[in-house]
Every structure is written in structure tokens, then in C-alpha cells.
């Protein structure tokens with residue numbers, strides 16, 4: 001049985017406790033801290049009250065409550081093995097290549113035993129027949145379950161929970177679960193099932209959302225004007241993704257692909273993107289994503305930082321980043337004035353990243369600036385140099401989450417809090433927030449805070465200004 005990353009366990013099982021205890025740890029370090037309520041734990045408690053749990057499991061909450069009642073100290077550095085079953089959601093618009101990817105995963109040589117849940121609208125099961133890989137699997141290996149006659153995100157959501165429960169009973173027969181949604185599924189409620197349903201989240205760990213994009217046809221679906229309140233599924237499937245496969249590249253030109261990638265980036269500046277034909281990507285890249293794992297996020301950011309320092313070469317074929325039309329000047333001044341700026345293109349990704357802290361993005365010739373799309377769903381990446389005031393961040397984040405509510409789809413960040421030796425890592429889905437102390441800032445490491453928000457109708461200007469106001473400015477009194 002594969003145990004999915006010990007780090008995942010650390011963040012998900014004890015996300016709440018490490019955060020709360022971190023505040024206590026600070027108190028013991030600094031006598032003055034006791035007078036001030038640690039703000040991020042406040043947000044966390046607030047969300048727990050509202051949602052009855054979320055990303056923190058019942059186990060974690062019990063541990064926190066018990067520890068708080070007994071005034072005990074929990075070893076927050078202890079790694080907790082996460083033995084929950086990892087689940088990958090494959091989504092993407094009709095015909096984008098989901099079943100093709102599934103076949104690829106089922107036949108690839110990765111040594112993992114996979115159970116599949118296929119969702120189809122109609123009563124007649126066609127999709128499972130298209131999973132040609134099933135013919136090559138022995139009876140014992142066949143774990144393909146069909147959820148017919150309804151969509152996972154609405155009518156058959158309870159069936160999904162039931163089916164997952166059945167799989168949990170047979171967990172010795174496989175290592176992970178892959179769920180293929182219908183082409184018209186809105187991934188949000190499916191994701192929430194894994195986060196908010198207590199029994200499900202206790203036993204299953206949502207590893208990542210992989211979205212297939214039909215590079216030839218997706219734009220027309222993105223442009224679909226929907227009535228107020230209706231979901232544009234193609235947009236939402238991109239917005240919630242941890243991995244995006246721009247499939248069917250054989251049907252499009254390079255310049256179309258660059259243009260599409262720029263547009264995808266404005267919708268989701270958090271996901272990694274790969275171009276492919278026949279969904280032929282490395283299975284490691286789609287399985288074991290750790291998309292909801294704080295430690296993993298920190299590691300990726302770290303890798304991005306190192307690669308940006310040591311390797312400015314780009315593999316255009318692999319990640320297809322739209323650099324051909326960017327005019328990046330890597331000799332520009334990276335010493336920052338520390339202002340919060342919006343990085344409208346992908347700069348902080350494990351595979352490809354730059355540290356452009358503080359430089360003026362408006363001076364770049366970004367290809368997608370020429371192509372204006374009125375996508376109500378988009379992403380905002382912010383980066384400021386220096387430290388942030390704890391209380392200001394608390395207030396700002398709490399207000400933002402409360403105000404945006406369901407319009408805030410996903411967000412992640414790594415913050416530099418004044419007076420804290422370690423980084424603060426957090427992520428959230430709608431109003432479910434999870435955060436925890438990360439690694440210490442290295443002595444020579446530039447302290448800075450970055451955040452990515454993906455949502456609908458986000459008021460970028462207001463969010464940017466709010467973030468900027470959290471910065472510690474020269475002469476500020478820092479309260480920790």
C-alpha cells in the first residue's frame with residue numbers, strides 16, 4: 001500500500017493544530033506576544049466555526065481541543081503519516097481527452113493499482129467501454145465503477161460518497177482512486193465533497209484536480225455567454241485545476257497555443273500546464289500532485305525559487321509558456337521597492353519560474369495584453385518584498401474570505417510575517433482555510449510574501465491595495 005506523502009499528513013491531519021500551537025510557540029518565545037491574538041489562527045478558528053471543519057480533520061480538531069484544554073504541548077514538528085487514499089479528479093470539457101488520459105494512466109508502467117470511478121450522464125454506459133485499458137487488466141485489477149444517469153456535481157453526489165465508501169472497504173485492492181467527471185461537471189461541489197464531508201475527508205485525500213483542455217475548441221466554450229448565475233463549466237474546470245493538460249496540440253498552431261496558454265494563465269495562475277497530444281503526459285505529473293498539501297506547495301515554491309536563481313533557461317516545448325511574445329529582460333533590477341504587484345502571468349511554478357520581485361510588470365510586452373477576454377473568472381498573483389504585519393493580514397484575509405465567499409475559488413500563499421522565524425503557508429477553497437508554519441527563512445533568503453487567488457469577479461485593485469497595506473513600512477512599530 002502506498003502511503004501518500006508524510007508531508008500531506010502533516011499539513012492536513014494537523015493543519016489546525018500546528019497553526020494554533022505555532023501561536024503558542026510564539027508566545028513562549030516572546031513575552032509580549034501573549035497580549036496579542038495571533039491573527040491567522042483567528043481566521044482558522046473562524047472558519048472552523050462556520051463550516052464545522054473543512055480541511056482540518058476531526059482528528060486534528062480533537063487534538064487541538066484536547067491540547068488546549070490540558071495546556072499540553074504537542075510536538076508540532078512531528079510528521080504524521082497520511083494513510084488516506086489519494087484521489088485524483090480528472091475533469092475537462094466534452095471531448096477534451098479525459099478518457100484518453102485515463103487509458104494512458106491505466107496502461108502506463110507506474111506500479112500503482114488504480115480504482116476508477118467514471119461518471120456519465122446517460123443511463124447507458126458508453127464511457128466504460130471506451131476505457132479500452134480495462135481489456136488489458138485482469139479481473140482482480142478491474143476496479144472501474146460507473147456512476148450513470150446524472151452528474152457527479154449535482155444529482156449523483158450522494159452516490160459518489162456511497163461509492164467512495166465502498167471503495168474504502170476494499171482499500172487493500174488498490175493504491176489510489178481516479179474519478180473521471182462528465183464533460184459538463186462543475187468541479188467545485190465535487191472538490192467540496194472531499195473537503196467538507198467528514199467521513200470522506202477522514203479516509204480520502206484529494207490529491208489533485210487534473211483538467212484536460214481541447215486546445216482546438218476550448219476557447220469557444222470559454223467565450224460562451226452564460227446567464228447570470230449559470231456556471232461556465234469550461235472556465236470553472238480550468239479555474240479549479242492543479243494540473244492543466246493542453247491536449248490536441250496536433251490540431252492547433254504554435255501561436256494559437258501561446259495565445260490560449262496566456263488566457264489559461266489569466267484564469268488560473270496556480271496550476272502547472274503541459275501541452276500534449278493524446279493526453280500523453282508523465283503519469284507522475286498527474287498522480288501524486290499534492291494540490292491540497294501545504295508542505296508540497298512550500299516545496300514547489302522552494303524549487304521554483306532555486307530554479308529561478310540557478311536556471312533561467314526555458315524548455316518551451318515542455319511547458320509551453322508563452323515566452324515567445326514576452327520580452328523579459330533578466331538583467332533588470334531585481335532590487336525591489338517592495339510594492340505589491342500583480343503578476344498576470346505564470347512566474348511561480350515548480351517547472352518554470354522567475355523571481356521578478358518588485359520589478360515593473362507594466363514594462364513587459366505581454367502577448368495576452370493584446371487579447372482582452374471578459375472572463376469573469378480569473379486569477380491574481382501578488383508578491384511583496386519584506387514582512388507583513390500579523391494583525392493587518394489577519395484582518396485583511398478574514399475580510400476578504402468573508403466578503404468574497406463562494407466567489408473565491410482557490411487561493412494559496414506563503415507569507416513573511418514580521419517577527420516570525422518561519423514562513424506561514426496557507427491555502428483555501430472558498431471559505432475553508434488551512435494554514436501552518438513552514439520552514440524557517442534562511443539567513444540569506446529574501447523575505448517576501450506571495451499569494452495567488454482564483455475566483456469570480458475579484459476586485460483586483462482592492463485586493464492588491466489591501467495586501468499592500470499589510471506591509472511593514474519603514475518606521476512602523478511591529479507587533480508580534
Ligand SMILES: Nc1nc2c(ncn2[C@@H]2O[C@H](COP(=O)(O)OP(=O)(O)OP(=O)(O)O)[C@@H](O)[C@H]2O)c(=O)[nH]1
Nearest residue numbers: 093094095096097098099100183247248277278279
Ligand atoms: N486529434 C486528436 N484527437 C484526440 C487527442 N486526444 C484525444 N483525441 C480524440 O478526441 C476524442 C475525445 O477523446 P476522449 O478521451 O473520449 O474525450 P473525453 O473528454 O473523455 O470525452 P467525453 O467523455 O465525451 O467528455 C476521441 O476520439 C480521442 O481519440 C489528441 O491529442 N489529438
